[in-house]
Amino acid sequence: MPRIRPLLVTLLGLLYSAAAVNIEEQPERRGFSLPATRASERYQAGKRSVTGTVDGTHNNDGSVLVDVTFGSQTLPVVFDTASSILWVWSTYYNGSLTGDLYYNISASTTWAQLPGYTFNISYQDGSGSSGVVGTDKVTMGGLTVTGATLGAANAGTPGPTTVTKNTWMQNIASSLPSPIFAAYLPWGTGAAQSSIDFGYIDSSKYTGTLSTVPLISGTSRWAFTSTSYYVNGVHYSVTSTSSGSAFMAYYAKVPGAYEDSGAWFFPCSTTFPSLTLDVGGVQAPVNHVIDAYSLTLANGTRICRGGIQPSTSMIFGQVFLASNYVVFNDAASTIQIANIVF
Numbered sequence: 655m656p657r658i659r660p661l662l663v664t665l666l667g668l669l670y671s672a673a674a675v676n677i678e679e680q681p682e683r684r685g686f687s688l689p690a691t692r693a694s695e696r697y698q699a700g701k702r703s704v705t706g707t708v709d710g711t712h713n714n715d716g717s718v719l720v721d722v723t724f725g726s727q728t729l730p731v732v733f734d735t736a737s738s739i740l741w742v743w744s745t746y747y748n749g750s751l752t753g754d755l756y757y758n759i760s761a762s763t764t765w766a767q768l769p770g771y772t773f774n775i776s777y778q779d780g781s782g783s784s785g786v787v788g789t790d791k792v793t794m795g796g797l798t799v800t801g802a803t804l805g806a807a808n809a810g811t812p813g814p815t816t817v818t819k820n821t822w823m824q825n826i827a828s829s830l831p832s833p834i835f836a837a838y839l840p841w842g843t844g845a846a847q848s849s850i851d852f853g854y855i856d857s858s859k860y861t862g863t864l865s866t867v868p869l870i871s872g873t874s875r876w877a878f879t880s881t882s883y884y885v886n887g888v889h890y891s892v893t894s895t896s897s898g899s900a901f902m903a904y905y906a907k908v909p910g911a912y913e914d915s916g917a918w919f920f921p922c923s924t925t926f927p928s929l930t931l932d933v934g935g936v937q938a939p940v941n942h943v944i945d946a947y948s949l950t951l952a953n954g955t956r957i958c959r960g961g962i963q964p965s966t967s968m969i970f971g972q973v974f975l976a977s978n979y980v981v982f983n984d985a986a987s988t989i990q991i992a993n994i995v996f
C-alpha cells in the first residue's frame with residue numbers, strides 16, 4: 655500500500671476542509687509523459703463511439719485527448735489549459751449518452767459528492783458544461799491523486815454554490831521534479847506520437863533553443879505578447895493600436911473567409927497563408943490547416959470555423975501547439991517555446 659502524504663490545499667476564495675487532497679507517495683519525484691491523441695484520430699480509429707449530444711463541437715477536430723482514470727474508470731478527456739476545473743461527462747448528464755464516454759458515478763466506490771456544490775464553465779467557442787461536484791481518485795500517467803475535486807457534468811440543474819479548487823497541476827506540482835508541463839503535439843502525415851510531458855523538458859522534441867516569454871499578468875489565460883508577425887512572408891509590426899488585429903491581416907489572405915457575429919469562417923477547402931509569430935526572437939509557425947471545426951449550415955453547405963479567433967487579443971491554441979514545443983510554467987509565470995520536431 656502506498657503511503658498517503660497530505661498536501662496543503664490552497665483554495666481560491668473558499669475553504670473546504672473536508673476535501674483534503676492526497677497524492678499517493680512515489681519513491682522519488684519523477685516526471686512522466688502522457689500519450690495524447692487528437693479527437694479525429696481517435697474516433698476514426700473506432701476506439702470510442704461518440705454520438706448524440708455529447709459530440710457537439712468535439713467530434714472530428716483537433717482537440718487533444720489524454721486518458722484519465724476516475725476511480726477505476728479510464729476515459730479520454732480533452733486536455734485543455736483554459737479549464738478552471740477537471741470535469742467529465744457523467745451519468746449525472748441528462749442528455750443522451752451513447753458509447754462508453756462517460757463516468758458512471760454509481761459504479762465508483764471512491765466517489766463522494768460534495769453536497770450543495772456545483773460547477774459551471776463556459777468556453778470561448780460558446781460551449782460549456784455544468785454539474786455537480788465531488789471528489790474521487792484521479793490517475794494520470796501513473797500519478798494518483800486521492801480526493802481530487804471533480805466536476806461531474808449534469809447539463810440540468812445548478813446547485814446553490816460554486817466551488818473553486820486547485821487545478822490538476824497545482825495538485826501534482828510538488829510530486830514532480832519541476833512544476834511544469836510541456837505540450838508536444840505535432841500533427842500531420844508521419845508526425846510522431848503526441849504527448850504531454852509532466853515535470854520535465856524533453857530536448858529531443860524541439861530544435862534550436864527554448865525562448866522564454868513572460869505571461870501577461872492580470873489574466874488567467876496563458877497569454878503572451880508578440881511584437882511582430884509574418885503573413886505569407888510579409889512582415890507586420892504590432893503596435894498598441896494594431897494589437898489584436900493580426901487576425902484581420904491573416905484572414906484577408908484566406909480565400910473565402912468571412913466574419914459572422916465576431917467569429918471567422920471559410921470554405922473547408924480553402925488554402926491558408928503561412929503565419930509565423932515572433933515570440934521572444936523565435937519565429938513560431940502557426941499551422942492552421944489541422945484545426946477547423948466544420949459546421950453544416952441549414953442549407954446543407956459545409957463551412958469551417960477557424961482555429962484562430964479574435965478576442966481582445968488573438969486566440970489560438972491547437973494551431974499554435976501543432977508547430978511548437980511549449981513548456982508551461984505557472985509558478986514562474988512563463989512559457990518557453992521552440993520549433994517542434996515532427
Ligand SMILES: *[C@@H]1O[C@H](CO)[C@@H](O)[C@H](O)[C@H]1NC(C)=O
Binds near residue numbers: 745758759760
Ligand atoms: C452504472 O453502474 C451501475 C453499477 O455498476 C450499473 O448498475 C448501471 O447500470 C450503470 N449505469 C449505466 C448508465 O451504465
Ligand SMILES: *[C@@H]1O[C@H](CO)[C@@H](O)[C@H](O)[C@H]1NC(C)=O
Binds near residue numbers: 747808810811
Ligand atoms: C437532471 O438530472 C438531475 C439529477 O438526476 C435531476 O435532478 C434534474 O431534474 C434533471 N434535470 C432536467 C432538466 O432534466
Ligand SMILES: *[C@@H]1O[C@H](CO)[C@@H](O)[C@H](O)[C@H]1NC(C)=O
Binds near residue numbers: 784
Ligand atoms: C452558467 O453560467 C452562465 C454564465 O454565468 C449562465 O448563463 C448559465 O445559465 C449557467 N448555467 C447553469 C446551468 O447554471
Ligand SMILES: *[C@@H]1O[C@H](CO)[C@@H](O)[C@H](O)[C@H]1NC(C)=O
Binds near residue numbers: 951
Ligand atoms: C448557404 O448559405 C450560405 C450562408 O448564407 C451561403 O453563403 C451559401 O451560398 C448557401 N449555399 C447554397 C447552396 O445555397
